[in-house]
Amino acid sequence: KQPVSIVKLKNMKENKDPITMVTAYDYPTAALVEQAGVDTILVGDSLGNVVLGYDSTLPVTIDDMVYHTRAARRGAPNTFIVADMPFMTYHSTVAETLNDVRRLMQEGHANAVKMEGGAEITLMVDACVKAGVPVLGHIGLTPQSVHQLGGYRIQGKTKEDADRLLQDALALERAGAFAIVLELVTDQVAAYISERLSIPTIGIGAGAGCDGQVLVFHDIVRFSPDYREKRFVKTYADIGTTIREGIQSYVQDVKTRAFPAEVNSFRAEDNVVEHLYG
Ligand code: KIV
Ligand code: NA
Numbered sequence: 433k434q435p436v437s438i439v440k441l442k443n444m445k446e447n448k449d450p451i452t453m454v455t456a457y458d459y460p461t462a463a464l465v466e467q468a469g470v471d472t473i474l475v476g477d478s479l480g481n482v483v484l485g486y487d488s489t490l491p492v493t494i495d496d497m498v499y500h501t502r503a504a505r506r507g508a509p510n511t512f513i514v515a516d517m518p519f520m521t522y523h524s525t526v527a528e529t530l531n532d533v534r535r536l537m538q539e540g541h542a543n544a545v546k547m548e549g550g551a552e553i554t555l556m557v558d559a560c561v562k563a564g565v566p567v568l569g570h571i572g573l574t575p576q577s578v579h580q581l582g583g584y585r586i587q588g589k590t591k592e593d594a595d596r597l598l599q600d601a602l603a604l605e606r607a608g609a610f611a612i613v614l615e616l617v618t619d620q621v622a623a624y625i626s627e628r629l630s631i632p633t634i635g636i637g638a639g640a641g642c643d644g645q646v647l648v649f650h651d652i653v654r655f656s657p658d659y660r661e662k663r664f665v666k667t668y669a670d671i672g673t674t675i676r677e678g679i680q681s682y683v684q685d686v687k688t689r690a691f692p693a694e695v696n697s698f699r700a701e702d703n704v705v706e707h708l709y710g
Pocket of ligand 1: 478
């Protein structure tokens with residue numbers, strides 16, 4: 433299987449074939465996501481929340497992103513991988529921005545990068561595109577700006593806000609973005625922006641009018657010690673509970689000496705070397 437290209441993604445929009453994107457941050461999750469047949473993987477800075485235990489994406493560093501992108505790539509060698517540029521890494525000079533983009537591509541083996549923001553970041557988007565790097569835009573609720581936005585709120589509720597979102601989307605398209613994530617945008621506004629753009633939109637909490645959908649892996653399968661319901665998520669498995677119960681059973685078996693059993697143990701005449709690791 434070949435990874436999709438940005439040309440294929442645009443064709444998918446034209447053919448009304450919804451684009452699927454799921455986050456992954458390490459080898460086994462990326463491998464399982466690739467095996468499940470997803471179109472694109474996002475190594476999101478949501479890893480700060482869901483795998484590093486921070487309460488926002490702000491503490492995530494470029495070193496974190498490179499490390500996790502490399503691990504995800506080892507699991508998903510045949511999937512188009514987008515890596516997030518972390519907080520404040522694309523706001524000073526073009527040279528500094530391009531160096532971090534280079535690291536995600538060259539050390540992390542990403543196919544593309546994502547940046548949050550609209551018209552104000554088009555200088556950086558344009559510089560990346562000119563350097564040959566596909567850029568995924570991201571507007572609406574942009575978690576790296578949570579302190580400026582005053583919380584995780586729905587975007588596009590007023591006419592002015594909707595107009596600004598459309599202008600930002602068009603500016604990103606002009607700057608060469610290959611697609612745009614719309615996060616927590618009212619469904620009418622997201623559908624309107626999707627119609628007005630020639631590049632695909634990928635929604636999260638932005639309704640069915642987007643050209644694709646993205647969700648966080650840990651939300652889809654409830655991989656969290658304290659999963660909280662979110663209206664824009666649909667969960668398809670509960671591996672948090674499965675893991676907790678599995679570990680509880682293991683602990684109980686050790687305490688009661690039910691594990692290891694005879695089949696898990698070795699005798700001198702056994703020759704199990706080739707099966708030692710399953
Ligand atoms: O970091 C992330 O997972 C994201 C998606 C929610 C779009 O940016
Ligand atoms: Na992100």
